[in-house]
Amino acid sequence: MMITALFVLFFGLLALGMPIAFAIGLSSLIIIFVDPTMIPYVVTSKFFAGIDSFTLLAIPFFIFAGExxxxxxxxxxxxxxxxxxxxxxxxxxxxxxxxxxxMLFAGVSGSITADSAAMGSLLIPSMKKAGYDADYAVAITATSGTIGALIPPSILMVIYGSLTNLSVGQLFLGGIVPGFIFAAVLMLVAYLVGRARGYDFRVSDIDGHSDDPYWKELLVAFRGASIALIIPLIIVGGIVGGFATPTEAGVLAVACALIAGVFFYRTLNWSKIYEAAYRSALLTAVVMAIIAFSTLFSDILTRNDFQDWLLGNIQLVSENRYIQLTLILLLLFILGLVLDVTAILIMFAAPLAAIGVTLGFDPIHYGVIIVMVSLLGACTPPVGTLLLIGCSIAQIPLSRAIGTVSWFVGAQLLVCIFLMFVPEAITWVPSLVFNR
Structure with a gap:
């Protein structure tokens, strides 16, 4: 009864146009004060407990590094x-x-919105200028932005690991192979859609090519981007090697980015650093508000045995654990149509993790799959953050991009279902480093 009332209140407030963080918080507060089994002081307790985590301190540092x-x-x-x-x-x-x-920028930022906005602002205009349709450019930019949550570092992996008490380092490593598979599948779909539309642009036109030999041009370009390749190695190497926690690795990422910008590229000044810090603070405040309010929501679900209720209903459909997991993934995909990916993970990570244990799935394999499917909502209307960013940059209506992006999102969903049956693709890299 209380679970039903909670969801009705939450989606009702969303329908009225209330910001998602406040819709989560207000619906949770109403249930807490109406339910006689809930103690009101749990509000402040859970609110601050949700963000009182040393691991979550990694989030502002990764955001700042990306900025x-x-x-x-x-x-x-x-x-x-x-x-x-x-x-x-x-x-x-x-x-x-x-x-x-x-893929390369994902190794620096860890934020899908930062990735999509940074790449889109430069590449969508370039693609339109080169003759690509705007909806095609938007679809590729939006869906490729999801790779930022799989290639380490990943803010969403930090959040999931913190909420489920899993190793962030293992989650980071578990996302590497899926990230590369996502990229390969997106390239395949990009080729097929491009061929169907008659694209034949074999030479890109971002800023022109020099007259130097190819090997020299490649070496110069590699030197310019080398910091982007070094930072993820420092982050992952520090965590995996036991030299740094995720938070300390985030500090290292910021230090490397500052050193590169000030001394290597010499493009940073105090004004730019201040603006980057300001933008990072705003984004961190939004993320932390969602985390704090969603912790209340998740606690209500757990206290009312939401995981048992959900699993019981799924078992009415089938006793096969793969069919049960498929139904859970489809539920997450549907929720992604109306909810932000961060909110989905925070509200449902704990109860879904408990279901994963009951079904007997490897927690790292299960967790990475949950994050992957939750990500797809960022590319689907009406609340698809990455899709909205791309449409805004391309200056096209959302309706124009829906048809094209559906091909890419559909392919990504098939990858998630495939990886559900091949856990080794996710657990192989962590097993090489950790004793699993």
Whole structure:
């Protein structure tokens, strides 16, 4: 009864246009004060407990590192390196540049919105100028932005690990292979859609190519983007090697980005650093507000045995654990149509993790799959953050991009279902480093 009332209140407040963090918080507060089994002081207790985590301190540092690298001009250097590497050789070269650039930038930021906004602001206009349709450019930019939550570091992996008491280092490593598979599948769909539309742009046109030999141009581009390749190695190496916690690794990422911008590229000044810090503070406040309010929501679900209720209803459909997990993934996908990915994970991570244990899935395999499917909502209307960012940059209505992005999102959903049956693709890398 209380679970039903909680969801009705929450979606009702969303329908009235209330911001998601406040809709989560207000619906939770009403239930807490109406339910006689709940004690009101749990509000302050759970609210602050939700964000009172040393691991979650990694979030503002990863956000700040991404803002610093963007302010220092590293984003353009990443795109230039990807352009020289793959842009000139393939039929839809700029589409491949877009996807590869997202992979490289993901190793610095860990934020899907920062990734999509940074890549989109430079690549969507370039793709339109080169002759690609705007909806095609938006679809690729939005879906490739999801790779940022899989290639380490990943803010969403930090959140999931913190809420479920799983190793963030193992989750980071577990996302590497799925991230590469996502990229490969997106490139395949980009090629097929591009071929169907008659694209034949084998030479990209971001800022022109020099007259130097290819090997020299590639070396110069690699040198310019080398920081983007070094930072993720420092982060993952520090965590995996036991030299740093995720939070300390975030501090290292900020330090590397600052050193690169101030001393290596010499493009950072105090004004740019201040603006990057200001933007990081705003984004961190939004994320932490969602985390704090969602902790209340999740606690109500757990106290009312939501995981048992959900699993019981799923078992009415089938006793096969893979069919049960498929139904859970479809539920997450549907929730992603109307909820932000961060809110989904925080509200449902704990109860869904308990279901995963009951079903007998490896927790790292299960957790990465949950994050992957939750991500797809960022590319689907009406609340798809990455899709909205891309449409805003391309200056096209959301309705124009829906048809095209559905091909890419559909392919990603198939990848998630495939990986559900092949846990080794996710657990293989963590098992090489950790004793599992």
């Amino acid at each position: 610093i690298t963007t302010a220092s001009g590293l984003t353009a250097r990443i795109i230039r390196f990807a352009d020289v590497l793959v842009g000139r050789f393939f039929r839809v070269g700029l589409a491949y540049v877009n996807i590869l650039s997202s």
